[in-house]
Amino acid sequence: MVKVKQSISGVLLIVVTVLVLLPILLVIVNSFRTNHSLAVSPIGLPTSLDLSNFGYVITHMNFFRGVGISTLITASSVALILLIGSAASWAIARTTRRWASGVYRLFIAGLTIPVFVMATPLYLEALQLGLLNNLVAVILVYTAFNMPFAVFFYTSFLRSVPQELEEAAAIDGCGPLRTYWHIILPMLRPSSAAMAVFIAISIWNDVTVPLLLLDSQDVQPLTLSIYSFVGTEGGIQQSQLFPAVLLATLPLFILFLVFQRYIVAGISAGVGK
Amino acid sequence: MKNKLIMVAAAAAIVTLGLAGCSASSPASTKKTTLTVVGWKGQGANLADIPTLNKAFEKAYPNIKLDYTYVDDSNYTTYNNPRLAGGDAADVIMVDTPEIRSWGKQGYLANLSGLTAVSEQDSTYKADAGVGGETYAVVSESTPVGLFTNLDLLKKDGINSAPTDWPTFIKDLETLKSDGDGGLVLAQKNLFGGSAIMKLMASNFVASDWAENYDAGNTTFGKSWGQSISELKELFDKGLVDPKLSLGLDENVDAPPQFEAGKWAFMPTGSWELSTLKSATKENIAFIPFPGGAKGSQPKTFVFVGTGWAINAKTKNSAAAKDYINFMSEPKQAEAYLKADSAFSTLKDVKSPNVPEDAAVVKAAADGDMLPSTIDDLNSTGAATAFNTAIENLFINPSLTTSDELKTLNSTVTPTPPTK
Amino acid sequence: MRLTTRAAILFMLPAFVLYATFIVFPTLRGIGLSFTDAQGVVGGNFVGLDNYVRLFGDPAVLSALLNTLVFAVIVTVGQNVLALALAYWLQSLPRLQAIARAGILLPSMMAFIAVGFVWNFIYSPIDGPLDSVMNAVGLRGLEHIWLGDPTTALTAVAVTNIWMYMGYSATIYLAGYFAIPENIMEAAKIDGATGWARFRTVDWPLLAPALTINVTLTTIGSLRVFDPILVMTGGGPGNATQSLSYLVYTNTTQFQFGYATAIAVVLLVLTVIVAITQTTIFRRREIEW
Numbered sequence: 001m002v003k004v005k006q007s008i009s010g011v012l013l014i015v016v017t018v019l020v021l022l023p024i025l026l027v028i029v030n031s032f033r034t035n036h037s038l039a040v041s042p043i044g045l046p047t048s049l050d051l052s053n054f055g056y057v058i059t060h061m062n063f064f065r066g067v068g069i070s071t072l073i074t075a076s077s078v079a080l081i082l083l084i085g086s087a088a089s090w091a092i093a094r095t096t097r098r099w100a101s102g103v104y105r106l107f108i109a110g111l112t113i114p115v116f117v118m119a120t121p122l123y124l125e126a127l128q129l130g131l132l133n134n135l136v137a138v139i140l141v142y143t144a145f146n147m148p149f150a151v152f153f154y155t156s157f158l159r160s161v162p163q164e165l166e167e168a169a170a171i172d173g174c175g176p177l178r179t180y181w182h183i184i185l186p187m188l189r190p191s192s193a194a195m196a197v198f199i200a201i202s203i204w205n206d207v208t209v210p211l212l213l214l215d216s217q218d219v220q221p222l223t224l225s226i227y228s229f230v231g232t233e234g235g236i237q238q239s240q241l242f243p244a245v246l247l248a249t250l251p252l253f254i255l256f257l258v259f260q261r262y263i264v265a266g267i268s269a270g271v272g273k
Numbered sequence: 274m275k276n277k278l279i280m281v282a283a284a285a286a287i288v289t290l291g292l293a294g295c296s297a298s299s300p301a302s303t304k305k306t307t308l309t310v311v312g313w314k315g316q317g318a319n320l321a322d323i324p325t326l327n328k329a330f331e332k333a334y335p336n337i338k339l340d341y342t343y344v345d346d347s348n349y350t351t352y353n354n355p356r357l358a359g360g361d362a363a364d365v366i367m368v369d370t371p372e373i374r375s376w377g378k379q380g381y382l383a384n385l386s387g388l389t390a391v392s393e394q395d396s397t398y399k400a401d402a403g404v405g406g407e408t409y410a411v412v413s414e415s416t417p418v419g420l421f422t423n424l425d426l427l428k429k430d431g432i433n434s435a436p437t438d439w440p441t442f443i444k445d446l447e448t449l450k451s452d453g454d455g456g457l458v459l460a461q462k463n464l465f466g467g468s469a470i471m472k473l474m475a476s477n478f479v480a481s482d483w484a485e486n487y488d489a490g491n492t493t494f495g496k497s498w499g500q501s502i503s504e505l506k507e508l509f510d511k512g513l514v515d516p517k518l519s520l521g522l523d524e525n526v527d528a529p530p531q532f533e534a535g536k537w538a539f540m541p542t543g544s545w546e547l548s549t550l551k552s553a554t555k556e557n558i559a560f561i562p563f564p565g566g567a568k569g570s571q572p573k574t575f576v577f578v579g580t581g582w583a584i585n586a587k588t589k590n591s592a593a594a595k596d597y598i599n600f601m602s603e604p605k606q607a608e609a610y611l612k613a614d615s616a617f618s619t620l621k622d623v624k625s626p627n628v629p630e631d632a633a634v635v636k637a638a639a640d641g642d643m644l645p646s647t648i649d650d651l652n653s654t655g656a657a658t659a660f661n662t663a664i665e666n667l668f669i670n671p672s673l674t675t676s677d678e679l680k681t682l683n684s685t686v687t688p689t690p691p692t693k
Numbered sequence: 694m695r696l697t698t699r700a701a702i703l704f705m706l707p708a709f710v711l712y713a714t715f716i717v718f719p720t721l722r723g724i725g726l727s728f729t730d731a732q733g734v735v736g737g738n739f740v741g742l743d744n745y746v747r748l749f750g751d752p753a754v755l756s757a758l759l760n761t762l763v764f765a766v767i768v769t770v771g772q773n774v775l776a777l778a779l780a781y782w783l784q785s786l787p788r789l790q791a792i793a794r795a796g797i798l799l800p801s802m803m804a805f806i807a808v809g810f811v812w813n814f815i816y817s818p819i820d821g822p823l824d825s826v827m828n829a830v831g832l833r834g835l836e837h838i839w840l841g842d843p844t845t846a847l848t849a850v851a852v853t854n855i856w857m858y859m860g861y862s863a864t865i866y867l868a869g870y871f872a873i874p875e876n877i878m879e880a881a882k883i884d885g886a887t888g889w890a891r892f893r894t895v896d897w898p899l900l901a902p903a904l905t906i907n908v909t910l911t912t913i914g915s916l917r918v919f920d921p922i923l924v925m926t927g928g929g930p931g932n933a934t935q936s937l938s939y940l941v942y943t944n945t946t947q948f949q950f951g952y953a954t955a956i957a958v959v960l961l962v963l964t965v966i967v968a969i970t971q972t973t974i975f976r977r978r979e980i981e982w
Contacts, residue, residue: 006785006786009782009785009786010786010788010789013782013783013786013789013793014789014793017792017793017796017797018796020796020797020800020856020859020860021796021799021800023800023808023811023812023815023856024799024800024803024811026811026814026815026822027807027811060316084707084708084711085708087704087705087707087708088704088705088707088708088709090704091696091700091701091702091704091705092701092705094696094701095696095698095701097698100701103705103709105969106717107708107712108968108969108972109965109968110712110716110717111909111910111913111964111968112913112916112917112961112964112965112968113716113720113961114917114937114938114941114957114960114961116938116941116942116945116953116954116957117720117723117724117954117957117958117961118716118719118720118722118723119351119355119723120354120355120358120723121718121719121720121722121723122715122719123355123356123358123359124355124358124359124722125714125715125718125719127359127361132361140711140715141715143711144711144712144714144715144716145715145716147708147711147712147716148712148716149910150708151708152906152909152910153906156902156905156906157872157902159902159976160872160901160902161872176696176697176700176704180704190868190871190872191868193868194864194865194868197798197864198861198864201801201802201861204802205802205803205804205805207348207804208351211344211348211351211352212351212352212355215342217342223804226804226806227345227348227804227806241807241810242807245803245804245806245807248803248804249799249802249803249804249807252802253795253799253802256795256798256802257795260791260794260795347923350945350946350948351945354945354950371947371948375948461841462840462841462926462927462929462930463927464927464929517838517841517842518818518819518838518841519841520838520841520842520929520930521816521817521818521838521839521840521841521842522817522818522819522841523813523814523817523840525810525813526810526813526814526817527817527818527819531819531820536819654947654948654949655947655949658943658947662931665929665930665931666931668930669843669930669931
């Protein structure tokens with residue numbers, strides 16, 4: 001009985017997942033179709049497997065260089081955020097002084113800053129510091145941008161987990177640095193795994209920072225190339241937009257699928273053991 | 274072991290930091306001048322022949338290396354404002370009239386008086402190319418807005434030629450409606466369709482120097498605008514345009530694709546769509562001036578100033594920048610650029626392109642029936658938005674009276690005398 | 694573990710330095726602009742509180758404020774209810790978890806320009822898939838000009854937003870489920886608590902940290918809503934979908950820089966107040982170990 005119920009529930013879950021994915025299936029199907037056939041009947045199957053849209057996009061968008069740069073920026077920023085953010089959050093969560101909660105609030109306030117307020121001053125600062133067209137600067141800026149999110153996320157989990165392990169480590173003579181490395185980082189793995197996904201998504205899809213700080217076409221990440229490629233106003237060609245979007249999302253999705261094993265492992269090996 | 278992943282990632286980060294540090298400081302070894310240019314045309318669906326023209330420029334000026342950056346329209350101000358403020362914007366900047374005025378006033382653009390290309394510019398465009406009597410740009414195109422017409426669809430319903438006056442237009446729309454075909458498609462969701470059709474209607478009634486007089490406080494949105502508004506209301510009242518439906522139609526998803534598919538007979542938009550439409554549709558199409566006048570009258574249309582070229586006031590490559598603008602304004606290049614947008618010439622010795630589909634608009638231009646855009650010539654940078662919003666209001670409340678609508682226009686579009 | 698003050702500061706230092714340099718400092722400089730009549734980016738004359746006075750009399754700002762709040766409520770409630778249900782469902786089916794989660798997370802990985810474009814198309818009142826489907830299932834009377842009607846446009850945009858980020862929130866709830874110690878779930882099973890009863894007494898209180906995070910993040914994210922408005926409605930019809938962020942953007946493109954920044958500062962203050970109130974309330978229900 002329980003088994004039957006489980007399989008019904010499972011089938012339903014698959015149905016719901018497919019429903020959620022319908023709009024994306026539409027993108028996939030339409031990326032093989034021509035402008036004209038799209039206009040005549042928006043919903044329909046491609047008459048032939050037309051790969052010319054993809055070919056056009058790949059050659060005109062500098063696709064592979066874009067993927068490389070986006071991966072580099074995203075991976076480095078995520079690593080830095082996880083490392084620096086968890087260290088800061090641990091210190092914040094375990095310091096009961098007033099100033100620590102002030103620091104916490106200052107970080108949290110950062111979650112709320114609309115990017116328009118700081119866009120120009122940030123650019124001027126980068127200009128004065130000579131940080132334009134510099135991938136390091138972009139990585140550092142992303143690290144700073146996501147720090148409020150990391151502090152918020154980590155502190156929340158740290159405050160809800162037992163402190164016995166840390167205490168035990170301290171009694172065993174572990175200094176803060178070793179406790180952090182051997183106890184805290186592993187313990188934060190479920191949060192880190194979930195967070196890595198979210199931060200990666202937001203950095204991968206961001207256009208504002210590269211627009212401000214990366215002028216040279218040689219260092220343009222993928223999403224910015226897409227925006228440049230399809231434009232956002234008037235005269236968007238659907239037959240080019242759809243493949244461009246698929247190609248831009250694909251690397252991220254593959255990264256996610258590859259790391260999903262680790263993410264799930266991280267999550268299940270986490271706090272509960 | 275436990276932290277292997279993070280360590281690998283951190284190692285990747287360190288490697289990246291090292292690599293990027295190196296590449297950022299790579300020296301430019303040649304003694305060529307590098308000229309930077311930024312524009313919102315030149316890539317994807319908005320090519321405007323720029324890549325070819327740029328190649329030709331590099332060939333003609335072997336000592337200049339051209340670095341052209343394309344930034345899409347919606348990000349254009351976000352991209353340029355900080356760079357202008359920081360003094361390191363591109364040497365040559367593509368601009369439209371509001372940008373010329375705003376950046377010119379703030380001193381970000383170089384004064385171009387005396388430039389060869391400026392002296393070639395038709396004097397009509399002097400006001401559009403600068404502010405406070407100074408010239409900050411060379412205006413490179415004048416873009417007509419008109420009515421795209423599907424001649425095949427008209428023929429199918431027994432109409433043999435595109436309409437030229439208002440009564441015929443109404444009759445044609447009624448015929449199309451009774452045959453179950455789409456008539457006039459207005460994609461109002463992005464505020465474009467409604468204001469385009471209203472400005473087209475106005476070109477049949479409103480005096481050509483109206484904008485100047487409005488800003489000077491000598492005139493208002495009065496009788497001539499009332500006639501235009503009544504035409505739109507007539508379309509609503511006779512059920513020829515559904516204002517509610519129009520509010521939900523999208524400029525990217527609905528209007529051009531539907532027109533391309535041959536489902537609607539008329540669509541108002543600018544000449545820049547002509548080449549794209551032509552390549553995307555199998556229908557026989559024409560681009561015509563707006564049939565808004567009394568029976569037997571000639572249809573009229575309007576143009577607004579499209580793109581122009583300006584020079585960054587803080588450029589270090591002033592000579593090369595001037596070479597670029599002059600080069601782009603030479604007949605051969607200028608004509609190629611105009612052709613891509615089916616736009617009209619703004620320069621004395623440059624001929625407008627000859628495209629068979631827009632013959633009627635060319636004729637209107639020759640007959641003096643192509644007028645400057647009323648709204649886009651107003652001085653206030655917020656005028657167009659205020660106008661668009663007021664027109665949109667008419668779609669939301671189609672029962673608004675003409676005099677109410679005029680009142681709204683007069684109170685929201687602020688007259689702004691030109692700055693001295 | 695108690696850290697010495699010196700150790701605590703050292704651990705916070707890298708994060709703080711980066712944060713101060715690239716966020717706090719530019720933001721303060723930006724806020725300074727809101728007290729000027731700057732039309733561009735730098736300069737402008739000091740005008741005191743003029744921009745703020747003008748802002749509170751501007752009907753566009755007031756309707757944007759209201760829309761922003763309504764949008765935030767719809768998205769926060771809708772997204773969290775659906776995400777929580779999905780997470781509950783996913784944790785009960787360990788074998789399908791990986792694939793279903795990857796599937797529902799996929800929409801959030803796409804750039805909004807694409808998502809918005811596809812949904813514009815789905816909502817299209819002529820030949821749009823949504824209306825076609827409704828026709829096909831016999832809901833002919835219910836087809837609608839979703840994005841063109843002032844009464845439905847904001848909700849239609851919110852639905853797209855929820856669709857996009859639902860999987861994101863569900864993943865956080867799922868992480869919350871994994872953080873519940875197994876012995877507690879075992880104990881619940883032995884006590885015979887299943888379904889709704891278990892959810893109410895066990896899952897709900899123990900998911901408190903995940904709830905705090907999700908509710909706060911969705912609230913903050915939806916208060917700042919910009920891309921969906923830009924791509925889907927342009928703030929219309931009328932002011933029906935105008936959001937504060939979008940208003941900041943339109944004023945920026947019209948070269949009203951000082952004024953735009955003043956609106957942004959209002960948004961900032963609003964978000965800070967909401968976020969701090971929320972975290973204070975939610976933190977209280979979290980269990981201390």
